[in-house]
Amino acid sequence: MAKDGASGYADLYESSLLPLDEGNEPNVYAQVIVDVPAKQTNRPFDYVVPEELRAWIGIGSRVGVPFGPRTLQGFVVGLSAKSDMAAGKLKKIEQVLDLVPPLNPELVQLADWMSRTYVCHEITALQAMIPGALKAKYEKMIAVADRPERIDSRQPSDGEGQTMLFAGSAEEDAIVAFVRQKSAVSTEAMLNRFPDSGPLLKHMLEQGTLVEVQTVKDRLQAKRILYVEPAAEAEALLEHSRSLPSNAKRQMEVLAYFSENPEPVPLSELSEKLNVGAGTVKGLAEKGWLTVREREVFRDPYEGRKFDRTSPLPLTEQQREALDPISSSLDKKEHNVFLLHGVTGSGKTEVYLQAIQQCLDQGREAIVLVPEISLTPQMVERFKGRFGDAVAVMHSRLSQGERYDEWRKIGLKRVSVVIGARSAVFAPFANLGLIIIDEEHESSYKQEESPKYHARDVAIQRASRHGAAVVLGSATPSLESFARTGMRSSDGAGNEAAPYRLLTMADRVEGRPLPAVHIVDLREELKEGNRSMFSRGLYKAIEERLHKKEQTVLLLNRRGYSTFVMCRSCGFVVQCPHCDISLTYHQVSRSMRCHYCGLSQPEPKTCPSCDSEHIRYFGTGTQRVEEELGKLFPGIRVIRMDVDTTSEKGSHERLLTRFRNKQADVLLGTQMVAKGLDFPDVTLVGVIAADTVLHLPDFRAAEKTFQLLTQVAGRAGRHKLPGEVFIQTYTPDHYSIVTASGHDYKAFLDNELEMRKMRGYPPYCELALVTFSHEQVPMLVRAGESFVARLKDSWQRSRHKTEADRSPYDASTSYFEVYGPVASPIPRIKDRYRFQCMVKYRVGVDVSGMLTETAAAFDETVRQEKLLISIDVNPQVLM
Ligand SMILES: Nc1ncnc2c1ncn2[C@@H]1O[C@H](COP(=O)(O)OP(=O)(O)OP(=O)(O)O)[C@@H](O)[C@H]1O
Ligand SMILES: [Zn+2]
Numbered sequence: 062m063a064k065d066g067a068s069g070y071a072d073l074y075e076s077s078l079l080p081l082d083e084g085n086e087p088n089v090y091a092q093v094i095v096d097v098p099a100k101q102t103n104r105p106f107d108y109v110v111p112e113e114l115r116a117w118i119g120i121g122s123r124v125g126v127p128f129g130p131r132t133l134q135g136f137v138v139g140l141s142a143k144s145d146m147a148a149g150k151l152k153k154i155e156q157v158l159d160l161v162p163p164l165n166p167e168l169v170q171l172a173d174w175m176s177r178t179y180v181c182h183e184i185t186a187l188q189a190m191i192p193g194a195l196k197a198k199y200e201k202m203i204a205v206a207d208r209p210e211r212i213d214s215r216q217p218s219d220g221e222g223q224t225m226l227f228a229g230s231a232e233e234d235a236i237v238a239f240v241r242q243k244s245a246v247s248t249e250a251m252l253n254r255f256p257d258s259g260p261l262l263k264h265m266l267e268q269g270t271l272v273e274v275q276t277v278k279d280r281l282q283a284k285r286i287l288y289v290e291p292a293a294e295a296e297a298l299l300e301h302s303r304s305l306p307s308n309a310k311r312q313m314e315v316l317a318y319f320s321e322n323p324e325p326v327p328l329s330e331l332s333e334k335l336n337v338g339a340g341t342v343k344g345l346a347e348k349g350w351l352t353v354r355e356r357e358v359f360r361d362p363y364e365g366r367k368f369d370r371t372s373p374l375p376l377t378e379q380q381r382e383a384l385d386p387i388s389s390s391l392d393k394k395e396h397n398v399f400l401l402h403g404v405t406g407s408g409k410t411e412v413y414l415q416a417i418q419q420c421l422d423q424g425r426e427a428i429v430l431v432p433e434i435s436l437t438p439q440m441v442e443r444f445k446g447r448f449g450d451a452v453a454v455m456h457s458r459l460s461q462g463e464r465y466d467e468w469r470k471i472g473l474k475r476v477s478v479v480i481g482a483r484s485a486v487f488a489p490f491a492n493l494g495l496i497i498i499d500e501e502h503e504s505s506y507k508q509e510e511s512p513k514y515h516a517r518d519v520a521i522q523r524a525s526r527h528g529a530a531v532v533l534g535s536a537t538p539s540l541e542s543f544a545r546t547g548m549r550s551s552d553g554a555g556n557e558a559a560p561y562r563l564l565t566m567a568d569r570v571e572g573r574p575l576p577a578v579h580i581v582d583l584r585e586e587l588k589e590g591n592r593s594m595f596s597r598g599l600y601k602a603i604e605e606r607l608h609k610k611e612q613t614v615l616l617l618n619r620r621g622y623s624t625f626v627m628c629r630s631c632g633f634v635v636q637c638p639h640c641d642i643s644l645t646y647h648q649v650s651r652s653m654r655c656h657y658c659g660l661s662q663p664e665p666k667t668c669p670s671c672d673s674e675h676i677r678y679f680g681t682g683t684q685r686v687e688e689e690l691g692k693l694f695p696g697i698r699v700i701r702m703d704v705d706t707t708s709e710k711g712s713h714e715r716l717l718t719r720f721r722n723k724q725a726d727v728l729l730g731t732q733m734v735a736k737g738l739d740f741p742d743v744t745l746v747g748v749i750a751a752d753t754v755l756h757l758p759d760f761r762a763a764e765k766t767f768q769l770l771t772q773v774a775g776r777a778g779r780h781k782l783p784g785e786v787f788i789q790t791y792t793p794d795h796y797s798i799v800t801a802s803g804h805d806y807k808a809f810l811d812n813e814l815e816m817r818k819m820r821g822y823p824p825y826c827e828l829a830l831v832t833f834s835h836e837q838v839p840m841l842v843r844a845g846e847s848f849v850a851r852l853k854d855s856w857q858r859s860r861h862k863t864e865a866d867r868s869p870y871d872a873s874t875s876y877f878e879v880y881g882p883v884a885s886p887i888p889r890i891k892d893r894y895r896f897q898c899m900v901k902y903r904v905g906v907d908v909s910g911m912l913t914e915t916a917a918a919f920d921e922t923v924r925q926e927k928l929l930i931s932i933d934v935n936p937q938v939l940m
């Protein structure tokens with residue numbers, strides 16, 4: 062058959078299978094990505110758009126399409142007048158799942174970009190953009206075997222059998238008519254209608270008169286409730302009322318009510334208000350005096366909550382200087398990325414709010430991303446307080462229904478601001494003006510499962526297509542972002558064109574001072590006989606707060622719990638001699654290993670540095686801290702906030718509200734207590750052990766330590782009362798701790814950049830991590846080594862290609878190294894061993910392309926040997 066598109070179209074006209082009218086609309090074909098995340102299906106398939114569905118199908122529509130023997134959900138990613146496929150092979154779209162496409166052309170293009178950038182299937186990217194409620198649910202239904210429609214390449218038609226179709230009994234005819242009328246019927250509905258038809262149905266299915274089809278359903282429907290409204294004017298209602306028998310008191314009351322309140326009211330509300338049953342209302346509806354109808358409602362997670370309206374604050378000079386460039390970028394509808402570096406309490410939120418106001422005034426829309434953990438009522442209040450019902454809120458603690466409804470408000474244009482965690486970056490706005498990412502340094506903006514995207518990069522992609530501004534805000538910007546504000550390119554870091562613009566707010570509002578920070582050397586405490594987890598300084602400070610009725614925040618970071626080995630006498634941490642990261646302790650083998658180079662050595666009995674015997678793996682739990690607080694300060698009221706106490710829905714908020722209402726003296730917790738909280742009476746912050754993050758086997762360990770300490774310190778003294786901070790540590794001289802105590806981001810940056818440059822880590826290069834897992838180690842080693850060899854080979858080939866047309870002076874970007882394979886830091890999960898290799902490269906190298914190509918060569922092994930290969934471009938977690 063003709064491959065050429067035009068003649069393919071002509072073929073269709075002749076084809077008896079697809080009778081098309083003359084003078085058709087041009088968009089007769091749809092390109093559909095189907096819901097099968099596999100390499101073979103990772104491309105659009107052509108389908109015919111039937112005449113009757115044409116009005117409903119657009120780019121971004123969800124459809125049900127026949128695929129092999131099944132019906133699958135798919136996304137329409139293109140529409141065209143031509144198809145390269147042979148006409149006889151094309152099937153029709155069976156269903157459209159939404160009246161309005163849930164995605165738009167821009168998001169569909171974004172999915173394509175994501176699949177190429179993050180090495181994932183396009184369907185995986187598309188699915189990540191819609192709420193869980195819209196993920197496909199498949200249901201078996203019965204349909205009439207409509208031969209012409211069902212004929213396809215797999216099922217050559219010989220015309221036989223069709224003539225037999227209606228040669229059945231009267232009951233068979235009735236069944237066929239019934240099914241035909243409904244297009245498809247569930248077995249259940251069928252047996253309801255024809256109670257004894259079980260055997261006949263089976264026979265009809267076997268015979269081929271009926272077929273079993275699979276249809277696509279939503280997991281969740283929009284919620285509908287019954288509303289009652291008057292069907293006549295007030296006068297007429299009262300007249301009807303007078304015509305009722307005198308004992309129909311209830312009915313009279315209802316009519317009287319509607320004569321005064323003509324607006325529709327939910328049936329349940331009416332029943333409650335007037336104390337009448339549904340029967341009374343039904344009686345009146347049957348008389349034609351009232352109308353009862355179903356209406357869609359939104360499940361509102363903030364229903365009944367009042368948000369006091371706020372108006373814009375007069376800006377401080379620093380806020381004004383930060384807002385101006387954003388403002389003029391919005392004015393020009395230019396795409397720009399701003400990095401707003403503002404110290405804790407400098408009033409970044411007010412800058413966001415006023416920028417959003419301007420964006421809304423332009424008739425454009427805004428997205429605000431915040432880390433899940435700081436999506437507290439306090440944060441929501443600030444946005445709802447300023448923009449009221451124009452705000453939708455999306456976070457994971459909403460029920461699936463609530464999430465779906467908040468999301469639907471976007472498509473229905475009921476809201477123009479979305480505030481949410483990572484996935485809110487996909488809010489299907491069509492006219493975006495501004496995307497704000499608060500606490501931009503947070504690693505939770507990176508999704509750890511496929512698609513392994515970073516919300517910051519996705520936001521910038523989207524904004525560039527909309528001519529929108531992006532504001533990345535933080536008191537402790539990530540090194541990667543800061544580098545993009547224009548570090549000298551001779552460093553090799555950042556782009557010469559400085560893709561981000563830096564905006565700085567160096568002071569807290571109203572001249573409030575940053576808190577005074579004390580570093581406490583825990584080795585000294587031990588020397589002086591204090592074996593408690595509280596230093597004398599911190600102890601006294603807590604005691605003082607209890608006395609003054611002020612509040613304390615205590616941070617205990619449990620990340621890295623028990624995994625590194627440290628000397629309690631001198632603070633020495635056992636490190637890899639080749640990689641400058643701490644070795645990870647393995648309890649089972651009592652050994653320590655390096656996860657970058659594979660070095661392994663036994664656990665030391667004494668400290669290699671000071672010979673002390675107090676060397677062991679390190680860690681403390683929040684529960685133990687709570688117990689000790691109770692012992693030291695009898696009667697102290699502690700709120701403990703960690704994974705154990707916050708697993709229940711709403712518990713996080715409840716705990717914070719209790720703390721805000723001063724029902725506790727101390728808020729003790731993990732990283733959760735470090736971010737975004739703004740409580741006026743918190744004047745003391747204590748960090749139990751600052752070292753826990755510092756020694757993680759992660760090149761970002763120092764950066765994370767600095768960020769965490771700066772953020773948690775920033776909770777103290779944000780209002781009238783001045784704050785004080787105690788950082789307890791075994792490594793008081795580490796630059797991340799020293800610079801954090803001085804609130805000195807620049808000094809930290811200088812130190813850290815030096816380190817990164819020396820060791821070759823971002824922002825001096827980019828990373829990609831490939832993790833292999835399998836039940837058997839030899840298999841892994843073989844696969845890993847062969848993967849690395851192929852990848853290097855792919856690089857050699859592509860380098861020769863690109864170097865041919867590069868000027869001899871430009872060698873700077875040509876950088877590509879592969880390290881490993883070595884065992885992963887978590888060497889076994891669920892009985893599968895894990896190996897990894899790390900790729901270091903510079904921007905300009907198409908690492909995603911090379912990884913895709915290399916991985917493709919392992920398809921067979923992956924399938925036959927159950928080998929798993931996971932690719933993470935720009936990983937945040939190296940485990
Ligand atoms: N222009 C202003 N005039 C008076 N008060 C202000 C102004 N701007 C902000 N504030 C107040 O200053 C406090 C700190 O502001 P905000 O919480 O926005 O800081 P932030 O920069 O986001 O800090 P963090 O990074 O610690 O979250 C808030 O209580 C806020 O209401
Ligand atoms: Zn020691």
Ligand SMILES: [Zn+2]
Pocket residue numbers: 637638639640641655656657658659660
């Ligand atoms: Zn090493």
